[in-house]
Amino acid sequence: MRSIRTVMFGLALVFAGAVAGTFLPPSVVQAQAKEKVFVNLTSSEPQRVTMALNFSTRLLQGGNTVTLFVNVDGVQVGSTKFPALSEQRTALGAFMKAGGAVVVCQHCMTVRNVQAADLMPGLTVGGEGGAMQAFLASTRSISY
Numbered sequence: 001m002r003s004i005r006t007v008m009f010g011l012a013l014v015f016a017g018a019v020a021g022t023f024l025p026p027s028v029v030q031a032q033a034k035e036k037v038f039v040n041l042t043s044s045e046p047q048r049v050t051m052a053l054n055f056s057t058r059l060l061q062g063g064n065t066v067t068l069f070v071n072v073d074g075v076q077v078g079s080t081k082f083p084a085l086s087e088q089r090t091a092l093g094a095f096m097k098a099g100g101a102v103v104v105c106q107h108c109m110t111v112r113n114v115q116a117a118d119l120m121p122g123l124t125v126g127g128e129g130g131a132m133q134a135f136l137a138s139t140r141s142i143s144y
Contacts, residue, residue: 034063037142041069061098068103071108102122105131
C-alpha cells in the first residue's frame, strides 16, 4: 500500500512540474533543457495565430529552436494579400528576427492563390519534404 502511495505521489509531482512549466517566468524556462520545437499553424483566425506566435516567440526567448510550419489557412499569415492579419504579420516578423524559422506549405499557397511574391521576406517556401525534415528533427510539436 505504501509503494502505491509513493508511486502516486511521484506521478503527481511529475504532472505538477509539467503543468507549472507552462506558466513559469522566462528566467525559469531558460534554465530548463533546450528543445527543438515544431509548431504547426493551420489557422488564419487572429486569436489562434497570435497564440501560436506568442508561444513560439517565448520558446525562442528561452533558448529553444523553433520551426513554425504555416499550412492550410495559416499561409495567409505570411502573405501581404490579407490585410486583416497585419498585426499578426508584425508578430511573425518579430518571431523570425528572434531566430525562428518559418516554412510555408507550397501546396496550400497554390490552393489559396498565394504567390511567392506575396510573402513577406524571410519565409521559406517548402513542399512536404522541408516540413517533414523539421518535424522529424524536433523533440516536441504543438498545433494551432
